Amino acid sequence: MKISYKKLWILLIEKxxxxxxxxxxxxxxxxxxxxxxxxxxxxxxxxxxxCEYLDCNIGDICDAIRMV
Numbered sequence: 001m002k003i004s005y006k007k008l009w010i011l012l013i014e015k016x017x018x019x020x021x022x023x024x025x026x027x028x029x030x031x032x033x034x035x036x037x038x039x040x041x042x043x044x045x046x047x048x049x050x051c052e053y054l055d056c057n058i059g060d061i062c063d064a065i066r067m068v
Contacts, residue, residue: 001065001066002039002064002065002067003038003039003040003041003062003063003065004062004063004064004065005036005037005039005061005062005066006042006063007059007060007061007062007063008036008061008062009048011054011056011060011061012054013056017054019064021031022050022053025053026046026049026050026053028046028049028050032046047061047062
């Protein structure tokens with residue numbers, strides 16, 4: 001399985017929040033942001049902080065994609 005953060009980037013656009021603003025407001029490490037841009041796994045605690053910030057559920061910001 002692979003993770004996709006496409007929903008997160010779309011949600012940020014809809015809410016008019018830049019990735020830089022998200023990173024700054026939540027004090028997310030630049031390496032973590034790079035991992036998310038590359039659709040790599042990040043800590044669940046980071047994803048939960050993002051959900052709280054955006055007032056959404058985890059399924060609203062990421063998807064598990066089955067590898068074929």
